Amino acid sequence: MATINKKFYNNETEYSDGSIEDEILNMVKSTDDLEGILINDSRWPVFYHLSYLRENLLNWYPFKEDSNLLEIGAGCGALTGLFCNKVSKVTAVELTDRRSQIIYNRHKNYSNLEIFPGNLNNMEFEEKFDYIILCGVLEYATRFTPTDKPHVDFLKKIKSMLSENGVILVAIENRIGLKYFSGSKEDHVGKGFVGIDNYPNNDDVKTFSRFEIEEVIKEAGFNNYKFFYPYPDYKFPTIIHTDDLIEEIPVLTNAPNHDYQKIKLFNEGNLNLTLSKDNISKYFANSFLVELRNSNDTQQSETVKYSKLSARREKEFRIGTQIYQKDDEILVSKFPLNSTSEKHVEKMHNYSKNDFGKIKCLNSVLENKNLVYHYLDELNLSNILTDLLLKDSTKKQAIDELKNIYDSIEFNSSKKDNYHTPEFSKVFGDEQIDEAMHCHEISNLDFIFNNLFYVNDEIIAIDYEWCFDFPIPIEYIFWRSLNFEYYHNDIFKKLLTIEEIFDDLKLNKEWIPTFKKWENHFMKYVGGPVLPKQKIVTGEQILHDLKHYKKLAKDKEKEIKKLKKQNKKLKKSNSKLEDKLKIMEESTSWKITSPLRNVMKK
Numbered sequence: 240m241a242t243i244n245k246k247f248y249n250n251e252t253e254y255s256d257g258s259i260e261d262e263i264l265n266m267v268k269s270t271d272d273l274e275g276i277l278i279n280d281s282r283w284p285v286f287y288h289l290s291y292l293r294e295n296l297l298n299w300y301p302f303k304e305d306s307n308l309l310e311i312g313a314g315c316g317a318l319t320g321l322f323c324n325k326v327s328k329v330t331a332v333e334l335t336d337r338r339s340q341i342i343y344n345r346h347k348n349y350s351n352l353e354i355f356p357g358n359l360n361n362m363e364f365e366e367k368f369d370y371i372i373l374c375g376v377l378e379y380a381t382r383f384t385p386t387d388k389p390h391v392d393f394l395k396k397i398k399s400m401l402s403e404n405g406v407i408l409v410a411i412e413n414r415i416g417l418k419y420f421s422g423s424k425e426d427h428v429g430k431g432f433v434g435i436d437n438y439p440n441n442d443d444v445k446t447f448s449r450f451e452i453e454e455v456i457k458e459a460g461f462n463n464y465k466f467f468y469p470y471p472d473y474k475f476p477t478i479i480h481t482d483d484l485i486e487e488i489p490v491l492t493n494a495p496n497h498d499y500q501k502i503k504l505f506n507e508g509n510l511n512l513t514l515s516k517d518n519i520s521k522y523f524a525n526s527f528l529v530e531l532r533n534s535n536d537t538q539q540s541e542t543v544k545y546s547k548l549s550a551r552r553e554k555e556f557r558i559g560t561q562i563y564q565k566d567d568e569i570l571v572s573k574f575p576l577n578s579t580s581e582k583h584v585e586k587m588h589n590y591s592k593n594d595f596g597k598i599k600c601l602n603s604v605l606e607n608k609n610l611v612y613h614y615l616d617e618l619n620l621s622n623i624l625t626d627l628l629l630k631d632s633t634k635k636q637a638i639d640e641l642k643n644i645y646d647s648i649e650f651n652s653s654k655k656d657n658y659h660t661p662e663f664s665k666v667f668g669d670e671q672i673d674e675a676m677h678c679h680e681i682s683n684l685d686f687i688f689n690n691l692f693y694v695n696d697e698i699i700a701i702d703y704e705w706c707f708d709f710p711i712p713i714e715y716i717f718w719r720s721l722n723f724e725y726y727h728n729d730i731f732k733k734l735l736t737i738e739e740i741f742d743d744l745k746l747n748k749e750w751i752p753t754f755k756k757w758e759n760h761f762m763k764y765v766g767g768p769v770l771p772k773q774k775i776v777t778g779e780q781i782l783h784d785l786k787h788y789k790k791l792a793k794d795k796e797k798e799i800k801k802l803k804k805q806n807k808k809l810k811k812s813n814s815k816l817e818d819k820l821k822i823m824e825e826s827t828s829w830k831i832t833s834p835l836r837n838v839m840k841k
């Protein structure tokens with residue numbers, strides 16, 4: 240059983256998301272199935288505190304199993320369970336009692352967890368810690384560390400709690416993250432552009448640029464540190480970059496916005512691509528995860544170059560990918576994110592022994608439940624196709640390359656009209672095409688061009704994650720590759736259409752609507768939690784709305800003018816009538832007939 244120790248608690252209540260925390264407390268008291276809760280409750284604070292996707296920040300990190308960890312400002316325990324699984328002892332410090340109760344009720348089954356409510360600055364521990372975590376906490380130092388240099392002093396205090404070779408992991412937003420330029424509101428203050436404007440009206444909660452946070456780190460006495468860059472941010476990351484590859488594999492997506500409405504002013508991916516060419520995209524990463532080392536020793540994490548977390552899926556398919564250095568080699572590992580997905584990784588390894596048409600899978604080995612292969616730094620087929628499209632305006636060379644890819648997949652297949660088996664339906668649904676299609680007995684669905692490389696003139700596939708031991712039409716597999724390229728490669732999208740390629744390869748375009756249905760069904764099969772609705776409005780939309788409302792205002796102004804005129808006229812005629820009435824009421828005949836009117840009233 241986890242324990243709560245209140246020896247440092249002084250009734251601190253200064254941090255709260257409001258009464259929703261009572262609801263969250265009731266939720267964690269009433270069930271262990273938090274994923275179940277999130278199916279029906281997509282409110283942002285509930286999702287933020289309870290989603291397992293928060294663990295992506297550190298579920299790839301090479302923690303030493305036999306170690307102790309201090310989590311400061313553990314909030315509602317979004318990461319605490321992960322730490323309890325990764326290390327032998329976890330101490331969670333959280334300012335408020337209500338949040339500590341949430342952590343306790345959520346993770347009470349972990350006997351290696353002790354929770355201390357209260358302010359870290361009032362706490363002393365006898366033991367030193369191998370890991371200290373500050374996730375979204377350093378920003379609040381001004382509030383809870385009342386000194387002249389709160390951030391530096393808070394870090395100094397924490398450094399004194401660190402073991403000789405220990406590390407502190409600090410997750411924090413970048414004050415000048417790209418998403419803030421393109422219209423995301425500042426995460427702590429909830430207003431647009433105030434971070435990049437250096438918080439003109441705020442001395443309370445704040446974050447830093449890369450240079451600024453380095454200054455704080457150095458002043459606190461650290462000179463050995465490593466930056467990681469979680470994308471799209473440290474709250475819900477899917478990619479964790481490092482200086483080694485951030486400019487080489489730039490992130491091309493936009494940061495979503497779930498908590499505050501975002502005015503999307505431009506495509507962050509396009510700008511990031513430009514910044515990476517100048518080697519400066521790291522300065523504009525949306526957030527940082529900084530590893531501060533107490534000594535000059537290198538850490539295991541030093542070898543990590545890139546991690547990708549594919550966790551928005553059914554539990555059995557959740558895996559991560561890591562690129563890392565081992566001696567002189569650069570390797571890639573595919574690792575399960577839970578015990579249920581170990582089988583998925585094992586299956587990948589088994590399927591990789593097959594050829595699919597002429598396409599071979601890159602050789603891999605299984606090492607401690609992880610699949611490992613070499614990192615290929617050749618150009619992938621997406622890069623090759625893009626180059627061909629750019630240098631040959633007739634598009635002939637690109638089409639020839641696509642024909643070659645199609646022929647390579649189709650090689651040795653046979654036409655089948657009975658591929659619509661129950662196994663097929665389970666993954667792709669019941670929609671049918673009444674025509675025979677080319678199939679292999681064992682199929683690899685995922686020949687997207689990023690996953691294909693020429694090695695010694697042969698096409699080699701990596702990421703063979705979606706292999707099935709039943710026939711799947713190759714025409715569909717090829718359409719998926721085109722479809723993926725179309726949505727992820729602007730140049731491809733600009734210069735070719737899928738219909739055009741289908742015509743050139745003599746494939747029937749009428750199959751495409753059914754392929755789309757199969758694809759949708761496959762996405763449902765892969766599954767994953769629904770994210771809270773995004774609140775995004777584009778700059779163009781705002782301008783459009785502005786124009787519309789200006790016109791509306793003008794029309795209303797005209798209407799008001801007209802009504803005012805009418806009003807004036809009516810007032811004039813009203814006063815004339817009033818004058819007449821007065822004359823009538825004062826007349827002798829009106830006065831004489833008054834008794835008669837009274838009788839009539841009765």
Ligand SMILES: C[S@@+](CC[C@H](N)C(=O)[O-])C[C@H]1O[C@@H](n2cnc3c(N)ncnc32)[C@H](O)[C@@H]1O
Nearest residue numbers: 254312313314317333334358359374375376383
């Ligand atoms: C933005 S929240 C992040 C919570 C959690 N780390 C997460 O990522 O979900 C910051 C948390 O740090 C806690 N906190 C901030 N300063 C603290 C301090 N000096 N001692 C203890 N807790 C602190 C707050 O109570 C709050 O729960």
